[in-house]
Amino acid sequence: MIRLPFSIDINAPKEKVWYSLWDDENYESWVSAFCEGSYAISDWNQGSKIYFLDQNGSGMNSKIAINKPFETMLFHHLGELKEYTELPETEITKAWSGAEERYDLKENNGITTVLVTIDLVEKYLDYFNDAFPKALEKLKTIAESKPKTITVKTTLDTSLEDVWSKFTQPEHIINWNFASNDWHCPKAENHLEIGKNFTFTMASKDGEMNFDFVGTYQEIIPMKKLVYQIADGRKVTVKFDVMDNQIILTENFEPENIHSVELQRSGWQSILDNFKKYTEQ
Template sequence: MNQVKYSIIINARPEVVWETITDPRKYEEWTYIFSEGSFFDGGWNQGDSIRFLTINSNNKLEGMISEIAESKYPTYISIRHLGFIMDGVEDTTRKESEHAYENYTLELINEDQTKFTVDMDIEEEYIEMFEDVWPKAMEKVKEISEDAKSKPMKITIRTRISRPIQTVWEGFTKSEHVTKWNHASDDWYCPQAVNNLVEGGGFDYTMASIDGKVSFHFEGKYTKIIPHEQICYVLDDDREIVVNFSIIDGGVAIEETFDAEGTHTLLQQRQGWQAILDNFAKYTEQNL
């Protein structure tokens, strides 16, 4: 096994570059350099399983079976590659000593500039290919990260639910269901939800801590509704959110993209919104 290393200077902070690397939509943008249609399935927290995938000409999955060996936001990610998927068939027969590592280091080198370094284990036969594509992919990471400085940062989260679209839609939009799942942690809940699901209509979800010390209103106005397909709305602070529903084998895929705010870190926002979406998926599959 050989080791290779690539670096690039990006005019953006590590938090922004981290988001470019790990956000599912942005990931698809910069990894098309390796293979058109690339995507990942899994998480980026330490210990998470993650698969790096594409669809081949036979409409079968191909890619890497991996796990996150180490994750230190927003400076370091270590990926341990455990095996392969070839033509839809998984192979994890590699010995532990044969596991390859792919590491991303994000070093803040001044107030608003990051050195992004990739070092990885690689077999001899692939060195020439990666010498060509990794620098191109890093240029794309640079482009996406620097472009984010001139517009609102958008964060995308996803989930899959093994229920029919009608059930998922009603669970996501009806007030009596929203109050059951709309919280990011067990010390919060949603005591009231008012929802007028029409274009130009609005919603007002009350969010409160279990101990009763803190509460606020999460409210906005709908700008576009396509039943069973898409919900677009604007929050009272003018941030835009788009929720897409797609029918897949065995259920529904949901993708939610929202404008980040400036109070919490990008990671905190991603984790909070993802936790709520995961609660929705769990509630829907267990109760509807």
């Protein structure tokens, strides 16, 4: 096993670089330098499992050993995946087992240095020496640009059928679709067909503010994926993944230009947290 270092300086704060690394669509963009269509399935919490996959469901089964936000991410690679299934130990998995992949971020005067150290089997040395600098250049472009999408996630200890029902049925939506306890969702309509709309009424409990959140469905794969366009033109993708008898629910949404990215991320995450609380009660 050989350990290789890579680094790049990025003209962006470490928080923005961190989300450029790990938000779903950002991650898929920069790792395309290794394999087009690559992606990951995980809740990204420390101690959790993570699958690094290609379009055919092959890749690596790994563990998130450290997730220290805005500072360090460390993966321990455990084994091989084929068709989304963990394979028994082979000579290949033995060679990779225990390999580490570490990302450290250090910011100085608005410039963030990303230092990557990876353990490699020797025969892949030339490939990664060529591909990793290209991947980091893609990361730099992402981090130094305006965010295209924001990712929020939650993990649920229940069945996929239960998650799908409570996420899509109006009688459930009214019980969780708000970001704070001083707001509520008094009315929800959802026509779950491509080209049809949903309308969720969001209102402050004191009656002073309310608005309708309206979207049109563009893609529906039952219990797997929803894609819709908000009335203001922004796109939202919702994914339902299963790992180790848990459901990982992920929302990727295009930010608007009025509120800060941090406030939007916090608000959407709070709604997902409410959904988790309601679904698991």
